[in-house]
Amino acid sequence: MERNWGIAFAMPAVLGFFLFVLGPVVASFFFSLTDWNIGGQMNFTGFGNYREMFTEDKLFSKSLFVTLYYSLGSIPLGFLAAFIIALLLNQKVKGLSVFRTIYYMPVLVPSIANSMLWLWLYNPDFGLFNSLLNGIGLPGSQWIYDETMAVPSLILMSTWGVGNAMVIFLAGLQGVPGHLYEAVEVDGGGALRKFWHVTLPSMTPTIFFNVVMGTIGTLQVFDQAYVMTNGGPNNATLFYIYYLYRTAFSESEMGYAAALAWVLFLIILALTALVFRSSKFWVYYEGEGR
Amino acid sequence: MTMSRTRAVSRIFIYLILIAGSIVMLFPFAWLLRSSFMSTAQIFIFPPEWIPRPFEWRNYTDALTIVPFGRYFLNTMTIELFAVTGVVLTSAMAGYSFARLKWPGRNMMFGLVLSALMMPYAVTLIPTFTLWKSLGAINTYLPLIIPAWFGGGAFNIFLLRQFFSTIPKDLDEAAYMDGANPLTVLWRILVPLSMPAIIVITIFTFIGTWNDFLGPLIYLSDGDKYTLALGLASFKGMYNAQWGYLMAASTAVVAPIVLLFFVAQRYFIEGITLTGIKG
Numbered sequence: 001m002e003r004n005w006g007i008a009f010a011m012p013a014v015l016g017f018f019l020f021v022l023g024p025v026v027a028s029f030f031f032s033l034t035d036w037n038i039g040g041q042m043n044f045t046g047f048g049n050y051r052e053m054f055t056e057d058k059l060f061s062k063s064l065f066v067t068l069y070y071s072l073g074s075i076p077l078g079f080l081a082a083f084i085i086a087l088l089l090n091q092k093v094k095g096l097s098v099f100r101t102i103y104y105m106p107v108l109v110p111s112i113a114n115s116m117l118w119l120w121l122y123n124p125d126f127g128l129f130n131s132l133l134n135g136i137g138l139p140g141s142q143w144i145y146d147e148t149m150a151v152p153s154l155i156l157m158s159t160w161g162v163g164n165a166m167v168i169f170l171a172g173l174q175g176v177p178g179h180l181y182e183a184v185e186v187d188g189g190g191a192l193r194k195f196w197h198v199t200l201p202s203m204t205p206t207i208f209f210n211v212v213m214g215t216i217g218t219l220q221v222f223d224q225a226y227v228m229t230n231g232g233p234n235n236a237t238l239f240y241i242y243y244l245y246r247t248a249f250s251e252s253e254m255g256y257a258a259a260l261a262w263v264l265f266l267i268i269l270a271l272t273a274l275v276f277r278s279s280k281f282w283v284y285y286e287g288e289g290r
Numbered sequence: 291m292t293m294s295r296t297r298a299v300s301r302i303f304i305y306l307i308l309i310a311g312s313i314v315m316l317f318p319f320a321w322l323l324r325s326s327f328m329s330t331a332q333i334f335i336f337p338p339e340w341i342p343r344p345f346e347w348r349n350y351t352d353a354l355t356i357v358p359f360g361r362y363f364l365n366t367m368t369i370e371l372f373a374v375t376g377v378v379l380t381s382a383m384a385g386y387s388f389a390r391l392k393w394p395g396r397n398m399m400f401g402l403v404l405s406a407l408m409m410p411y412a413v414t415l416i417p418t419f420t421l422w423k424s425l426g427a428i429n430t431y432l433p434l435i436i437p438a439w440f441g442g443g444a445f446n447i448f449l450l451r452q453f454f455s456t457i458p459k460d461l462d463e464a465a466y467m468d469g470a471n472p473l474t475v476l477w478r479i480l481v482p483l484s485m486p487a488i489i490v491i492t493i494f495t496f497i498g499t500w501n502d503f504l505g506p507l508i509y510l511s512d513g514d515k516y517t518l519a520l521g522l523a524s525f526k527g528m529y530n531a532q533w534g535y536l537m538a539a540s541t542a543v544v545a546p547i548v549l550l551f552f553v554a555q556r557y558f559i560e561g562i563t564l565t566g567i568k569g
Contacts, residue, residue: 002391002392002393002472003391003392003393003394004393005387005391005471005472005473006387006391006392006393006396006472007387007393009383009384009386009387009391009472009476010383010384010387010388010393010396010399012380012383012384012439012440012441013380013381013383013384013387013403013440013441013442013447014399014402014403014441015440015441016380016437016439016440016441017402017403017406017440017441019440020414020418020437020440021406021409021414022402023417024413024414024415024416024417024418024421025409025413025414025417027417027420028413028414028415028416028417031416031417085308085311088304088307088308089308091301091304093304093305093308099308099312100559101555102312102315102316103311103312103315104551104558105315105316105319105548105551106315106318106319108497108544108547108548108551109544109547110500110501110518110519110543110544110547111501111503111519112501112503112519112522112523112543113522113540113541113543113544116522116526116536116537116540117318117321117322117537117540118318119526120321120325120533120536120537121318121321123533125334125336126333126334126336126338126533128317128318128321128338131336131337131338134337135337160315160318163315164562164566165566167559167562167563167566168562168563168565168566171559171562171563171566206566209566210566216410219410220410220411220412222503222504223503223504226503226507226523227523227526240412241412241504244412244415245504248415248416248419249508254416254420257416258416258417260412261410261412261413261415261416262413264410264412264413265409265410265412265413268408268410269408272408
């Protein structure tokens with residue numbers, strides 16, 4: 001009786017896993033071994049797609065580089081800013097909820113509207129940024145229209161969304177048990193010692209989890225490249241998913257796109273494994289005792 | 291004396307940084323709003339002005355009628371209705387089954403379902419697309435709705451399972467004594483007691499669907515069927531330099547979400563915290 005109910009209730013989720021997760025993952029691996037082009041024949045080519053990717057396809061390495069560049073720029077910057085703001089807000093400031101709302105609000109802006117707004121902010125002739133720079137006598141920039149500035153511009157744009165991590169960190173900080181601070185005080189420790197021996201160790205699991213999830217997220221940016229730059233100028237913002245999208249849906253090369261997807265999958269898997277393995281050196285879990 | 295003096299100074303310093311940061315955060319919003327009310331003539335004045343003179347309400351009425359934004363809104367809400375319902379119902383059922391009911395292979399299945407968290411959507415994208423294509427479901431809402439009825443996402447299942455596990459089992463057992471079946475236990479006991487989590491899932495699914503761009507972009511080709519996000523992006527293609535229009539349309543897409551936030555702020559903060567703090 002209980003058994004049947006249990007299976008029935010879990011059925012949609014289990015079916016969904018096979019139908020929309022495991023099935024497609026396996027299928028995309030098979031696709032990746034073919035030269036399948038929508039409307040054309042499907043021929044088995046072994047690891048030909050992968051070989052092409054790593055030896056001939058300059059756009060593949062470019063898109064990988066651009067995506068990692070974006071990730072490595074926006075993750076540390078965003079999390080550092082979020083952590084500092086959360087620390088400041090945790091100092092029993094007045095108007096906490098007002099500050100929290102203001103810092104969180106940008107996160108609410110849907111990414112397409114966000115892209116539209118920043119496109120306009122970065123407008124070289126009449127945008128806010130160049131107007132401000134010119135106002136104080138500095139030269140403006142071409143921002144996303146400039147090959148070297150394009151990715152840094154998008155990194156800067158991503159920091160507008162620090163609010164999400166900030167709210168998480170703030171909740172984490174508020175959850176640090178007060179008796180730990182008191183213990184440091186009894187030992188005559190000051191603010192710096194409290195931060196180093198209590199705050200930071202208590203926060204490492206939260207920081208760790210969010211850095212992993214954040215990195216996986218930034219490796220999959222798409223909307224900005226689609227709306228703001230079309231991958232340009234000169235492929236400077238050819239983010240990985242954008243390249244994959246173009247291969248699959250503009251050039252209809254499904255086999256090759258599936259191979260691209262699998263490489264990203266393996267990169268994310270390797271990265272996550274790496275971070276998890278290294279975590280024991282720098283993440284402190286309460287009750288672990290070391 | 292000096293101690294409290296340095297304290298006061300450091301507090302002033304904290305407020306200064308927080309206020310400066312707040313101004314930086316609000317600047318783009320101010321730019322969005324001011325541009326949305328400006329005529330083309332005023333928007334291209336240098337140095338830029340901050341107050342629209344006069345307020346160009348026409349940007350909104352024009353922008354929202356040139357392309358059928360009302361239609362896009364209805365389309366989006368149709369998808370929302372079916373997707374959110376599916377996610378909440380099936381994730382609650384699965385969460386309940388994994389938390390409370392005993393059946394062979396349960397824990398292994400739970401582990402499998404959770405492993406979906408690690409899969410980038412890119413890796414499932416192409417086969418899923420070809421599946422819908424072979425079913426003739428391209429240019430319908432089915433690909434955007436049906437998956438929501440299959441468990442509603444690993445994370446939501448996980449969240450509800452955790453929530454249900456904190457509710458005393460005595461309550462279920464008392465209900466079973468009175469002849470209840472698992473469905474009534476879920477519906478009458480666990481769901482009402484887990485309302486905060488259910489509301490969080492509802493809100494975040496709503497926002498995720500509202501903001502989804504790649505899904506509609508791939509599956510919808512007919513202009514009539516566009517969602518707000520897709521409609522906004524295509525609007526940009528048509529009115530490339532009409533920044534007044536573009537900012538008015540963007541504001542119209544942002545506004546409902548901001549409104550939702552102010553109505554349900556408590557659940558937002560709770561939700562972000564739930565999703566961000568390691569389980």
